[in-house]
Amino acid sequence: MLQKMSGDFYASVFLLLFSVGMFLATLNINTLSILTVGVGSDFVPMLVSIAIFGFSIALLMKSWIKDRRRNQEQESQVAAASEWSSGVKKFVSINAVYTTCLILLYVLLLPVLGFIISSSLYLVLQTILLTEKGKQNILLFIPFAFIGSITIYALFRFAFNLMLPVGLLG
CATH class of the missing domain: 1.10.287 (Helix Hairpins)
Incomplete structure (x- = not known):
């Protein structure tokens, strides 16, 4: 079988x-x-x-x-498969498609917008996508995304001495 x-x-x-x-x-x-x-x-x-x-x-x-x-x-x-499990499978597969689209958008926008802006935008959109509908707090997501992106940029720029795309901020 x-x-x-x-x-x-x-x-x-x-x-x-x-x-x-x-x-x-x-x-x-x-x-x-x-x-x-x-x-x-x-x-x-x-x-x-x-x-x-x-x-x-x-x-x-x-x-x-x-x-x-x-x-x-x-x-x-x-x-027999329940209606609930099929709904979860549809939800997961739709999220996988949206995540793939967000990653492609991130890769395309990275040279144009730069690391900090495009990473922050990606993190906010991905967090919104993966958070339950009733618990989405965009005002909380935005500062964490910017702080995380700036921290990673500073780490790569000053600790590792590597350049990341600057984009609009350059």
């Missing part, structure tokens, strides 16, 4: 392939030979790709065990 696999399984396979591609891409990053730090510009992307690979392996194993257990339970008992 063909087993039904969850979205986590497919996501972990995608992330495995993505991390391998990202690691291979980091091998082509040029590093400056005048730096004596010992860590080049390829270090962080390589570290991130290794972390993504490790986490996706863990997710793959977890989802495989979970899917196997779930499939065994479904074979032993057949239960």
Whole structure:
């Protein structure tokens, strides 16, 4: 019998392939030979790709065990799906589509608006999307988004000495 696999399984396979591609891409990053730090510009992307690979392996194993257990339970008992669970699945899939659109919009606006404005806008919109309808407090989301974006910008700019896109503020 063909087993039904969850979205986590497919996501972990995608992330495995993505991390391998990202690691291979980091091998082509040029590093400056005048730096004596010992860590080049390829270090962080390589570290991130290794972390993504490790986490996706863990997710793959977890989802495989979970899917196997779930499939065994479904074979032993057949239960009708409730209207509530189908509504939750629709809600989750719609949020996934909106999140993907927000990420694409963020990537497109990053060079134009700069890191601080586009990151703050993304964080506010993503928080609104993921918060329950009755508990959305935009006046609370906006300051946290700006403070977080400014903090990350300052960390990269002054602690790591890396430039992020300035955009309209430049």
